[in-house]
Amino acid sequence: MKSHIVISKATIDRLPLYFRTLRHIQEEGIEIISSEELGRRIGVTPEQIRKDLASFGEFGKKGVGYFVRELIRNIGEILGLHRNWNIAIIGIGHLGWALANYKNFSSLGFNLAAIFDVDLSKVGLTINGVEVQHVNSLEEVLQQRQIHIGVITVPAEQAQKVADRLVEAGVKGIWNFAPLRINVPGHVRIISEDLSVGLSSLSYFLSRQLSD
Numbered sequence: 001m002k003s004h005i006v007i008s009k010a011t012i013d014r015l016p017l018y019f020r021t022l023r024h025i026q027e028e029g030i031e032i033i034s035s036e037e038l039g040r041r042i043g044v045t046p047e048q049i050r051k052d053l054a055s056f057g058e059f060g061k062k063g064v065g066y067f068v069r070e071l072i073r074n075i076g077e078i079l080g081l082h083r084n085w086n087i088a089i090i091g092i093g094h095l096g097w098a099l100a101n102y103k104n105f106s107s108l109g110f111n112l113a114a115i116f117d118v119d120l121s122k123v124g125l126t127i128n129g130v131e132v133q134h135v136n137s138l139e140e141v142l143q144q145r146q147i148h149i150g151v152i153t154v155p156a157e158q159a160q161k162v163a164d165r166l167v168e169a170g171v172k173g174i175w176n177f178a179p180l181r182i183n184v185p186g187h188v189r190i191i192s193e194d195l196s197v198g199l200s201s202l203s204y205f206l207s208r209q210l211s212d
């Protein structure tokens with residue numbers, strides 16, 4: 001990778017899209033793909049793809065295209081997906097349950113290694129091969145199982161407290177679904193998802209259409 005170049009967040013956000021699309025292309029048995037065809041499938045311009053990939057090195061062959069297998073490997077390495085990340089889900093309610101059962105995470109190298117909840121009626125259940133443990137044992141289990149990423153799916157009022165415990169236990173990445181801003185120290189990376197953002201954007205565009 002070209003270390004002196006600052007990569008924009010927009011570029012990094014597009015890489016998983018390239019990765020996912022290339023994997024579908026590979027499943028179709030296609031070995032070489034042009035940036036035009038890749039762009040058509042993803043809905044971005046070929047120039048954008050070439051520019052994004054050029055930030056990380058030289059991929060593809062002029063006049064030939066990208067070698068699909070090689071590009072999947074390269075993008076996977078850029079995204080760190082060649083490592084295996086152990087993840088823990090905290091809060092196995094509606095959303096936690098859905099995430100725990102999402103099979104695609106494991107194909108990307110994310111290993112669901114622990115699940116916690118405070119509700120005794122859920123403790124002891126097995127979900128996607130992982131036993132739900134009481135949140136009281138969070139620190140001990142996180143250390144034993146070398147958890148890298150904590151997924152927060154508890155009610156908002158519990159989320160900061162859970163995040164503090166994750167940080168204290170040594171987790172370096174947090175994927176937060178609770179609808180509030182969570183504070184973490186600088187060495188911890190946090191990504192917050194807000195599903196209402198997508199719906200609100202749709203609402204914005206539909207409102208414009210209706211008032212035209």
Ligand SMILES: NC(=O)c1ccc[n+]([C@@H]2O[C@H](COP(=O)([O-])OP(=O)(O)OC[C@H]3O[C@@H](n4cnc5c(N)ncnc54)[C@H](O)[C@@H]3O)[C@@H](O)[C@H]2O)c1
Nearest residue numbers: 091092093094095117118119135153154155156158177178
């Ligand atoms: N359901 C959705 O579609 C959705 C979408 C976006 C965001 N969210 C957010 O995700 C979070 C979870 O939503 P949900 O619908 O799954 O809620 P839920 O009430 O169904 O589940 C929450 C779970 O967290 C557990 N819990 C509570 N306190 C805990 C603690 N201190 N430690 C461990 N577990 C604890 C509860 O026992 C329960 O099992 C909320 O913050 C919600 O706002 C939900």
